[in-house]
Structure formats: C-alpha cells, structure tokens
Amino acid sequence: MKAALCKSLDGPEALVVEEIADPEAGPGEVVVRVHAAALNFFDTLITRGKYQTKPALPFSPSGEIAGVVERVGPGVTGVVAGERVAAAVSYGGAREKIVIAAESLIPVPASVSFPVASAVSVTFGTAIHGLKDRGRVKPGETVAILGASGGAGQAAIEVAKLLGARVIAAASSDDKLEICKALGADDVVNYDAVDLKQALKDLTGGRGVDVVYDCVGGKYAEPAIRALAWQGRFLVVGFAAGDIPKIPLNLLMLKGADAIGVFWGEAVRRHPERHRANMIEVLRWVAEGKLDPRIQATYPLEKIREAIGILDRREAVGKIVLTLD
Numbered sequence: 039m040k041a042a043l044c045k046s047l048d049g050p051e052a053l054v055v056e057e058i059a060d061p062e063a064g065p066g067e068v069v070v071r072v073h074a075a076a077l078n079f080f081d082t083l084i085t086r087g088k089y090q091t092k093p094a095l096p097f098s099p100s101g102e103i104a105g106v107v108e109r110v111g112p113g114v115t116g117v118v119a120g121e122r123v124a125a126a127v128s129y130g131g132a133r134e135k136i137v138i139a140a141e142s143l144i145p146v147p148a149s150v151s152f153p154v155a156s157a158v159s160v161t162f163g164t165a166i167h168g169l170k171d172r173g174r175v176k177p178g179e180t181v182a183i184l185g186a187s188g189g190a191g192q193a194a195i196e197v198a199k200l201l202g203a204r205v206i207a208a209a210s211s212d213d214k215l216e217i218c219k220a221l222g223a224d225d226v227v228n229y230d231a232v233d234l235k236q237a238l239k240d241l242t243g244g245r246g247v248d249v250v251y252d253c254v255g256g257k258y259a260e261p262a263i264r265a266l267a268w269q270g271r272f273l274v275v276g277f278a279a280g281d282i283p284k285i286p287l288n289l290l291m292l293k294g295a296d297a298i299g300v301f302w303g304e305a306v307r308r309h310p311e312r313h314r315a316n317m318i319e320v321l322r323w324v325a326e327g328k329l330d331p332r333i334q335a336t337y338p339l340e341k342i343r344e345a346i347g348i349l350d351r352r353e354a355v356g357k358i359v360l361t362l363d
Contacts, residue, residue, distance in 0.1 A: 042100075191209070
C-alpha cells in the first residue's frame with residue numbers, strides 16, 4: 039500500500055510517498071481502507087517534532103480519517119467489513135490502510151461523503167465536547183466565542199447555535215466577522231477595535247455572557263472573564279495568540295464563575311464512548327443538512343506536500359483533505 043511518510047523531522051517539505059507493507063489487525067482492532075484523510079495545522083508541527091505528540095520515525099501525518107472497514111481482528115464485535123466509518127487517530131492517517139481500535143470507529147451515514155466525514159473530528163469534536171460536556175450550554179444562554187473566525191471558532195459558532203444558544207462572535211477584523219455572521223452569529227465584536235469587556239456587557243444589557251469559548255488566550259482572556267455573568271463558565275480551548283494568560287483568581291470568586299479546561303484529545307482517550315456519542319450527533323447534523331463543514335480543497339495522497347503547505351503558510355480558510363479513492 040502507499041503511505042505518506044515523515045522519515046526525518048525536517049518539516050512537511052520532507053514528506054515522501056512510498057510503498058509499505060499492508061497492516062494486520064490485532065485483537066480488538068480493524069483495518070480501515072482510507073478514502074479521505076484530513077490535515078490540520080498540528081500536522082505541520084508534528085513533522086518538525088514540535089507537537090505534544092512525538093511518534094517514532096517513520097510515521098504518517100493526518101489525525102482524521104474516513105473510509106471502509108476492510109478486515110476485523112480477533113474479538114471484534116459490532117463492526118463488519120464494508121461498514122463506512124470515521125475516526126480520530128492522532129497521527130498515521132495519510133496512508134491507504136490503517137489499523138484502528140474498533141472502539142474508536144464512528145459510523146458514517148450513507149449521505150455523508152468521506153472527505154466531509156474525515157473533516158469533523160477535531161474542530162466539531164472539540165466544539166461539541168467543549169460546549170456541551172464541559173460548558174453545559176443550555177438553550178437561551180449567551181456564548182461569546184473568541185477567535186471565532188478560525189476553524190475551531192467557526193465550528194463553535196455552529197454547534198452553539200444548534201444547542202440553542204445566542205452567539206457573540208469576537209475576532210480581530212471586520213472581514214473575519216463577516217465570516218462569522220454568515221455562519222449564524224447573532225452579534226459580532228472586533229476585539230482589536232473596541233474594549234472587549236464593555237462590548238460584551240453592552241450586548242447583554244450589562245448582565246454579561248454565560249459562557250466564553252476562548253480559542254485565543256493572550257490579552258483577550260481577562261477582559262472576557264470580566265464580562266462573565268454570575269456563575270458563568272470560561273472555557274480554555276487554545277492559545278492562538280501565543281501567550282498563556284495569567285488570570286487573577288479573585289475574578290472567578292467574585293462572579294461565582296468556573297474556569298474549565300477543554301482538552302479534547304485526552305477526553306477522547308479517557309472517554310471514547312462519550313466521544314463516539316458526540317460524533318454520531320455531529321454526523322447526524324451533517325446528514326440532516328444542519329451542519330455543512332467547509333472543505334477548501336482536496337488533494338491526492340501524492341500531493342501531500344502541496345496540501346500541507348497551505349496550512350504551513352496559514353492560508354487555509356476551510357479544511358484541507360487528502361483523497362485516496
């Protein structure tokens with residue numbers, strides 16, 4: 039089978055496509071014939087040895103796949119050959135066949151394409167885990183999303199709306215906020231042009247927001263916490279700004295508020311059954327037309343360096359997906 043391989047930690051430009059032996063399924067595992075493998079920015083980091091996950095060389099990038107079960111290993115029940123599935127795999131997806139634990143597989147509805155099914159685990163998986171499992175968002179609550187125009191923020195806008203929330207999208211330019219409006223954000227804030235705390239307070243009649251979904255960190259975190267309502271929840275999702283903020287803890291005390299970490303990857307490992315239920319719901323929303331994940335471009339496996347280069351140059355505005363049909 040063909041596989042894209044990282045054989046040295048010299049970045050995406052050093053990736054090669056080679057023939058390797060087909061994998062075999064062990065106990066509790068299945069072999070999936072990969073039809074689509076999505077790429078993320080962390081793939082540029084993992085090929086340089088700069089990501090938190092550091093697999094042994096050689097390895098394949100891509101942490102999201104969709105395809106068809108080819109073979110099942112000993113002891114596997116409830117999964118059959120020919121079943122359409124998706125999975126989050128951390129790394130190793132950019133190859134024609136991959137071995138995956140059977141419990142990690144998510145069934146893919148017939149109406150959902152493989153590229154789309156491969157493109158939802160990280161962004162929409164994080165959003166539904168953060169907003170539903172960790173943030174306990176209820177219909178009628180107000181959710182402020184920081185970094186709302188990025189991939190994680192866009193998914194959070196759509197998931198928050200499907201959970202019945204009012205969404206205030208915050209980003210650093212008016213152009214980015216137009217993207218947020220198109221996704222259904224009820225209100226928008228340019229946090230580089232106005233005082234974020236005051237803007238969130240004004241948009242809630244002085245009450246404050248119930249939940250902050252923070253993908254950015256840096257200088258935006260503290261004013262967002264100051265704009266929380268009584269018993270609000272501040273969700274720590276990421277640090278796109280580059281700086282990890284230091285928060286005065288008295289702010290949480292005075293508001294009876296919670297600061298809550300959203301570590302999706304570890305949650306998937308510890309609670310695979312909860313992740314499975316969340317992703318079944320996400321793919322159901324896709325099948326029903328309630329979610330429409332944006333695929334910016336698809337590339338054959340042989341052009342992985344060209345595909346991952348879009349992410350490396352931070353030019354992606356939608357998902358970049360490898361197709362292996």
